[in-house]
C-alpha cells in the first residue's frame with residue numbers, strides 16, 4: 164500500500180466540506196445510471212505497464228503472489244456520487260474495507276462521517292482524517308471502547324438496541340449531555356443477499372420503552388436499521404421505513420435522525436441491482452412522509468457500494484484439474500465471500516494474445532490445505548485456461564481484503580494502482596473528472 168500515498172497529492176489538507184449538491188458543478192452532471200460494463204480487450208499486462216507508474220508488468224515479472232489492483236478513481240467516483248445524490252448524509256461503513264488509503268480518498272471526495280464498529284476503526288479514521296466525524300454504530304460495545312471514543316476521540320453518536328447498552332453508554336460517558344443516540348430497529352433482510360436480521364435490532368415489543376428512555380438520555384435521538392447487505396430492491400428500505408413509522412407513532416417521541424444504514428448493492432454476476440438512484444428516491448419519499456421534526460436529518464451508512472469497485476485481484480493458476488483451477492488466493496484470502504456464501508465475482512483471463520477458446524464454467528481451489536478452501540462459482544473463463552495463466556477477479560474492494568488472513572502462510576500485501584475501469588460499475592459511463600487535488604500518475 165505504501166506506493167499509494169504518492170497518488171493523492173495535498174491529502175493533508177482537510178476536505179473543504181460544502182453543502183449537499185454544491186460539488187455537482189465541479190464534477191459535471193451524472194448521466195447514465197445504468198450498469199456500465201467495461202470491455203477490455205487488453206489484459207492486465209498492458210494496462211499495468213501503460214498506466215501505472217513504478218508498477219509491475221505481469222507478462223514480464225510473472226508475480227508469484229496474488230496482486231491487489233487498486234482503483235482510487237472508482238472509490239472517488241462512488242463517494243462523489245453518494246455525496247451529490249443521496250438526499251442526506253452518507254457515512255462510510257469502515258468495516259467494508261478498512262484501508263487508510265481508501266479512507267483518505269473518501270475524505271478527499273466529500274465523505275466527512277464514518278460508521279465505525281470498533282475502537283480500532285475509530286482510531287484508524289482519526290489517524291487518517293483527524294477532522295472526520297466517527298459514529299460508533301455497533302449496538303454492543305465495551306465500556307472501555309465507549310469511554311475512549313467519547314473522551315479521547317470526541318465521538319458523540321452511538322447506536323444501541325437494548326436497555327443495557329443504553330445504561331452502558333450513559334455510564335461510560337459520565338452521563339454526557341451531548342449524545343446522539345440511535346436506537347437500532349430489527350428489520351427484515353428478505354430482499355438482501357446477506358442477512359443482518361438476527362443478531363442486532365430491537366424487536367417491535369421492545370422499541371417503545373427503549374426509544375422513550377433513549378430520548379431522555381440523548382441530546383438528539385435517532386432511529387437506525389440495516390436491511391441486510393446487497394439489498395436487491397429499494398422496497399427493502401420502503402418496508403423498513405414503515406417499521407420506523409410504527410415505532411415513532413407507538414413511542415410518541417421526537418426523532419432527530421433517521422439512519423437507513425448500509426445495504427446499498429454493487430453489481431456481481433447474477434446479482435445486478437436497479438440503479439442506485441431508485442434506492443435514493445424511495446428512501447427520500449419514505450423519509451419525507453415520516454412523522455419527524457422538519458429539521459430532522461437523514462443518514463445512510465454504505466460500505467459495499469462505496470468500495471466494491473475500488474479493488475480487484477490478480478491470481479495465478481497453479482494447477483488445472485478438469486474444470487477446477489487451483490489458484491493462489493482463496494477462502495482465507497480475499498475470496499472469503501466466494502467460498503463461504505457462494506458469491507460469484509467477475510473473472511477475466513489475462514493473456515496475450517487473447518484466447519480464442521469458448522468460455523466454460525470453472526470452480527476454484529485456494530492455496531491452503533483445506534477442502535473448505537473452495538470457490539464453487541461457476542466462474543466463466545476460456546476453456547484453454549492452464550497452469551501459469553493469470554486471472555483478474557473483479558469487484559473485491561468490499562469485504563475482500565478486509566477478510567484476508569495469512570493462514571497456511573499464504574496471503575500477500577502486493578498492491579498496484581491502476582487507472583483502468585473496474586470490470587463493472589454502478590456509477591455510469593459519463594465519468595466525472597478526478598478531483599483537482601488528485602494527481603494521476
Ligand SMILES: Cc1ncc(COP(=O)(O)O)c(C=O)c1O
Nearest residue numbers: 256392425426427464465466467
Ligand atoms: C451497522 C452497519 N452499517 C453499515 C454496514 C455496511 O453494510 P453494506 O456494506 O451492506 O453497505 C454494516 C455491515 O455489516 C453494518 O453492520
